[in-house]
Amino acid sequence: MNPLQTAWLLGCATMALVGCGGGSDDTTPPPPPSAPMAAPANFAITVEYGSPQFRWSPTPGATRYELHEDPDGQGPLPEAKVDDYNETSRAGFRYQQDTSQNFVGALANTPTPVSARLNAIYRLRACNAGGCGGFTDATPFDIAKGISYEFPSGRAPLLTSVSAYGRYAMVSRDGLTLALRGASLGATTTTLVFARSSTSQPWQQQASLQSGNYFVDQMLLSADGGTLAVRSMKQVWGELGSRVVADAVYVYQRSAGAWSQQARLDAASAPAGCPQPCQAEIADHMALSTDGNLLAVSAVIPAAGSGGGASASSAVFTYARTGTTWAPQAALNAEGTFIASLALSGDGSTLAVTDRDLLRTSATPLVLVFSQNGGGAWTQQGRIPATLSIYSPPISGGPEYGAMALSSDGSTLAVNTANVAGQGVCGAAGPGSTETQRIALLSRAGGTWQLQGQAVMPRALPWTPWALASDGNALFLGGAMFTRSGGAWPCP
Known part of the structure; x- marks a missing residue:
């Protein structure tokens, strides 16, 4: 046998299992390859x-x-x-x-x-x-979807009880302008402004604005996207060390894609209604009209000679813009110590205010409603009793009441209220939980406010987001859409 035949036979002997000229009694087919895992569902x-x-x-x-x-x-x-x-x-x-x-x-x-x-x-x-x-x-990653809800009438901010305290990002009604608080909470904190030509286009940074000398606490963007109000803080040193207090509200306006500071509003520019010399401190909340021409800010006014504390009173200062000039307009008495929430109608004619009841002394807190006439004068229009939702913000001296929203014309008010025993609930209740979230919907007719309906859903997560359409005819809550029909708000 020649060397080539010998090598061939040895190879067949050692590879019999693969059928090289020989065979095997094992006829079991090899196992099929394992199927690849499916992509995760519902991402x-x-x-x-x-x-x-x-x-x-x-x-x-x-x-x-x-x-x-x-x-x-x-x-x-x-x-x-x-x-x-x-x-x-x-x-x-x-x-x-x-x-x-x-x-x-x-x-x-x-x-x-x-x-x-x-x-x-x-x-x-x-x-x-x-x-x-x-x-x-x-x-x-659609940040506009995460901070607003898109109704047919345009985007409206998504609110929670906690969002009554501060805002980290705002988007315009058309979804084309975005204001975002910078990542740092120190002295270099800025407000970044982004814009895009359509919702299918990427965001492009338009401005980086630094306000005050410590950090940005809250911001508001007008619905038309052309005016930005930023509340900043400052660090004050005293005998007992340092503390952080409100600095001022800075107002910026956009012109031809460029942003510039238009005003700096603080106690020195307070309306004449503040007792002089005005010692007020700009406080936690702001509200801005659709066109950005009217700004409302909460304020705390120390009692004369008391140095502040429990004797302080709360107020709302309003400022109006004519052309490019801002001027103080009115100081409205909020009948309490600290303001918990503000809501301003899109047209700037109606303002709703709740006070923070630190000791919860009121069994039925009030929502105060102010109305403005054409000449800039404000009058109290309503005192609405409401079982308001209570929460404790992360930076606060005590519990506060939840958020509110007004329609563009000021005739519909949505208020985040507390659970009420026996109320009907839309949708299936969560397993083992009876917690609900309730948005009371009030309507104004002839200057009188009445409860028109309520949206009530099981609360799957704390502070379920909600939003009121600018026309006041729809409310989004917990993934459901409530629509007003014939003066009522039926379950979806």
Whole structure:
């Protein structure tokens, strides 16, 4: 036998199992390759305090999940995997299951600011020891959707009880202008303004505005997107150390795409109704008309000779703009110590105010409603008793009452109120929970306010977001749309 035949026979002997000239008694077919895991279902992105939050349903067989980010969407930057959460640095993509067994995730302590993620697109996939499955569809981070609701009449801010205290981001009614508080809460905090030519186009930064000498506490953008009011803070040093107090409200206006400061409003520019010399401090809340020509701010006025404290009184200062000039208009007595919430109609003719009852001495708190005549004079129009929702903001001296919203014409008022025993609830109640959220809807006719209806939904999460359409005929609450019909607000 020649060497070639010998090699061939030895090869067949050692490879018999693959049928090289021989055979095997084992005729069992090889197992099929394992099917790749499906892409996670119901992948969605929401917004929490300006940052993206992720939700999805569990994928069978998955032991971990990977998030991939394209930071500028269709721009030149490449997509990359987001770092997994690191327990030591406490940074990265962190996720866990919630009470419904779905997953919720967030970007923890990442160095990239929210402003750099406004045009980001995300994909998610499930993985295990055998590898990773397919990706979800690319999903954009839509901050406008997270902070507002788009009605046919335009976008309206999404409110919660907590949002009565401060705002970190605002979007115009047409969704084309965005104001965003900078990431830092120190002396370098700025307000960033972005614009886009249409809702399908990416955001482009238009301005970076620094107000005051400490940090930005709250901001408001007019519905038409052309006026921005920013409340800033300052640090004051005294015998007992330092404290942070209100500095002023800075007003900016846009002209041909450029933003410039138009006014700085503080106690020195308070309306004449403030006892002179006015020692008022600009307080926690602001409201702005649709066109940005009327601004209302809350204020605290110390009692004469008392140095402030429990004897202080609350007020609302209004300022009006004529052309490019701002002037103080009125000081309205809010009948309490601190204001908890403000709402101004789009046309600037109606103002609603609630007071913060630190000791909860009032069993039925009041919503005060003021009306303005054509000449700029304000009168109290209503004192509406309401079982207001109570919450405790993270930076506060005590409990406060929830948010309110007025329609453009001021004839419809929505008030975040507390749970009321025996009220009807729209939708299925959450398992094991009877907690509800109630929005009282009041209507004005001939100067008289009456409760017209209420929107009541199970409260799946604390402070379910809600929004009132600018025309006052629709209210969005907890994923449901309530529509006024024949003067009533039936369940959707």
